[in-house]
Amino acid sequence: MALYRMINPVQPYAWGSTTKLAEIQRRAPGNTPQAELWMGSHPVAPSALLMGNGRERPLPEHLALHEGALGPRAALLGLPGDSAPDLPFLFKILAVERGLSIQVHPDRGQAAAGFEREEAARIPRTAPVRSYRDRNHKPELLCAITEFSGLCGFRPDRELVEEMRTFREFLRVQCALDPPAALISAIGRYLKRTGEETWRAVFLELLRTGENPDSRAGLVEQGAAYVAARLEGGLPEASIERYRRATTLLEQYPGDPGALAPLYLNLVHLRPGEALFLGPGILHAYLSGAAVEIMAGSDNVVRAGCTVKHVDGEELARIVRFERSRQEVLKPVMPGDRPGLRVYRSPAEEFELLHISRAGRFLKGEGPAIILNLGDPVDCSSGDRSLELPPGESLFADHETTFCDVHTQGQGTEVSLYVAALPGAIR
Structure with missing residues (x-):
């Protein structure tokens, strides 16, 4: 061990x-x-x-x-x-x-x-x-x-339809710049028949327009004007946050069409x-x-x-999934036989994330583990080896380590350890 x-x-x-x-x-x-x-x-x-x-x-x-x-x-x-x-x-x-x-x-x-x-x-x-x-x-x-x-992830169709209809109308009527014809046409086809292929066409036009130096500046300027108009339009507070985020990205990455992503991706808190x-x-x-x-x-x-860094819009468009739905927020599972243990389960076979909030012994099964401390300093021991673990630091436990005892350095039993391990290895 x-x-x-x-x-x-x-x-x-x-x-x-x-x-x-x-x-x-x-x-x-x-x-x-x-x-x-x-x-x-x-x-x-x-x-x-x-x-x-x-x-x-x-x-x-x-x-x-x-x-x-x-x-x-x-x-x-x-x-x-x-x-x-x-x-x-x-x-x-x-x-x-x-x-x-x-x-x-x-x-x-x-x-x-x-x-x-x-x-x-x-x-x-x-x-x-x-x-x-x-x-x-x-x-x-x-x-x-x-x-x-x-x-x-892409927003649900009901939200994208409203956003794209408003965006298209702004480009056609209110924007001082000439609207990109191919993008306007792609949005029109999507509004008539929502689906993976028609949304894919809209997204590809956003990428293509953004990759063309002659049209990139126009798209970003049009998008920025649209975002500003939405912010001035008296929207509910819950709706206005995505346009504030777009404004921030436009300031952080001037001239980058990717800054318009809050218009079509789910905003997650x-x-x-x-x-x-x-x-x-x-x-x-x-x-x-x-x-x-x-x-x-x-x-x-x-x-x-x-x-x-390197941008490859063509490769991204080839591998991205064009499903449009809300992104699920994952909550941990709390096994009844282990107080203080929370498990974040996922479909991945390579890993599982766990959070330990109470000092004591936890058992480790097959494979290695990494133990990260995000709380006060603790002492971790296994067999005859004991190590102090300061905040923001981590320990490596190899396959042969079967348990770890966690001790606080003060009074109380509260700790905050995140553990990376194979699925089902920690209990």
Whole structure:
């Protein structure tokens, strides 16, 4: 049995916060954005383990040296086509200060095909223009740790019809600029017969217009004028929020048509402890807040806008799912035999997210686990090994670790630990 403190890399993406991760870790903020803290073995940014002699060992190296660290079930769920052992999941803290890219993730077949295509084109795996950095799909589950806002999935037809009818009328009658004829026509066909194909045509026209330098500025200017008109139109408070979000994105990403995404994507607000599951093909973006996120071990992202990174509208349109419905907010299940344990269940076979709010012993079955502390400092022990776990830090428990005892350092039993593990492994 073995527990190890983890040394986790932080990604300084431009949309990150200078304060949120520092607040979680209870340290002074820095001057540069800190967007994502990664916990895992993904080759793009692997964690390291702090060994007993004080030395740091990269987690991939540790997994290669210790065949039993993963366990047979987890070993089958790592990166496809990779001979080196990998964790089946990647665990993150997100600290979102400004809107991040409108994006989608592939399924397994799309990921494998995209990876081989970019390999054949000799695009380096770390190149900025690369979308497929591995062969894996990327289902993911996000759980808010502060108030959190995002965009997720296309709005239901009844909402899109009202929005697109109003948008088309504005472009035709009120806007001073010439309306894009192909977009107007596509909206008209969708209004006559709602469905996946007609909505797909509208979305593709938004992408095509946005990719054309001659028409991009016009579309963004028209969209901004429409958003301003809606904000001045006396809408109910519940309806006006999406136009405020669009205004913010237009300010953060001037000239980017992706800033109009609040017009057609569901606006989602999560309270702390609420979650979203995102399967392959679901278009989404995050707007503000802090969250933990767990996913299959992949870094495959295809983007459509609101980013300084590589945008591939053609590939995104090919893999996105054009279903139009409300996005379900995921609530945890609380097993009756384990007070203080909440389980976030999903269709993913690679991972399960759990929250532990009461000190004591929890049992771990097959596979590895990562234990993240988002509360006061605690002590974690298994067998003869005991480690302090400060706020915002994590421990790695290998396959052979069968239990973990959690102790508070003060009075009371309240803790806040998020655990990434295989489905059904923690009880």
